Amino acid sequence: MYCINDKQIDFILNDIRRRGIEMEDLQSNLLDHICCIIEQNLKEGDDFEEFYKKTIPQFFENELWEIEQETITLLTFKNYYAMKKTMIISGIFSVTAFVAGSFFKIMHWPGASPLLILGIAAISFIFLPLMFVLKAKEASAAREKLVAGVGTLIGILLCMSTLFRLMHWPGASILWISTSACSIFLFIPIYFFSGLRKPETKTNTVVTTIILIGATGLLFSLTSIRKSRQNIFLETKTYYKNEQLLARMRSKVSSSTNTQLCNNIQNACDKIKGLILKEETGYDKLPPDFDTKNILITEGGIGDSFGGENEGSKLLNDLKELLNNYNTGKNTEGKVPVDYPFFELSSEGIMQFSNLSLLNSLTQIQLFVAGSELQLTPVK
């Protein structure tokens, strides 16, 4: 058996490295293998280098680094399946959680927020990044990888800004604007120009680009009509303060000359407000800790319970009648104003009427009534 010396071992190792084998594990495997072959087949006095040069080509077809490439392919192939599986599972999970969360939110059932957060987090931080890694692996050109990368980033931003807005978290508007800006100035140009270069994707690219611009424009227009959380909080707080003022006045009225009619008006207003608040926040009445519980009144339409023959529109008609009864026989100063626009609207129009405006107007009516009963002069 030939005895291989340290100098020869260094020579082989250096040659393996020079031929492009970088994985240390593979280097030592190949080194030992070659040494074994030499030890078994070379005779004392034979030319080591010549034998080595003859032996090494049996390890590959063209180049030695093919072994490393094959190893890497096999290793990533294994991860590829695991990644694909994780991607599909996280995708199904996030879509289910998101749809359920949205449904819970509409129904004002508990658990909406955790579902939405989990769903959006899973899609942003598991599904989309994995999809990018898999896409990038499949893509041959660097340009395609760039499109996939920027597209993923926009997707994550879009999910995050949706979550921030749904939860009324601070910074939602900035995120929303950043997403729109990144989409318009970064993603769409990159997508458009990279797709345009290939004749087979040209038409599709143009059509998709137009759709993308339209969709981004729509999203951007939503930004402009949204208010910041700070404003929503201030509006909710103003409403809450008015409610406190009303409660204080009513507590005084109750001990004085309170008539049945006044009671009916107050109750009708409370019922209508209860409907609006239930629709918007899930609560009949704004709790004192509305801020910490993140229960805010976001301005929007008053909703379905006021359309057609529904409870809300009936209550509004009753209220108008009660107010007219109340005003009969009163002098100008004692009259409660009834010239509110929502009394005149059709059933379709009333559904679009601002919930916040209606809530404040009703509180105002209640204050007028309570004020009149306390012999106060209503503020004009």
Next chain:
Amino acid sequence: MLFSSELIKGTLKTIILKLLSENKRMYGYEITQRVKDLTGNRIQLTEGALYPTLHALEADGLLTTETEYIGKRVRKYYSLSKEGKARSKEKVSEFADFIDTMKFLLDIKHKPV
């Protein structure tokens, strides 16, 4: 007659797992030599196929490794993990079924030798 590498490629994992189930631990060169001896030179594993597969099996958790210094160089010994032992049996029985099916499919019994 030497079997084509195309045929060997699909059975390489089974060969390695089976050999390791019969031997406590083996290193790369030893595996190629054992296969050569057992098959009377009819199956010669190439290094280009053997080492990537050994690495993949190790990454799958089917093989465990230990290293030993032979002078200045390192020798990596492979042995079956608990999971690898179970998989070895599965692979062999799967391949036995495959052979039966192929025999039937290619009607090998009725062909003149």
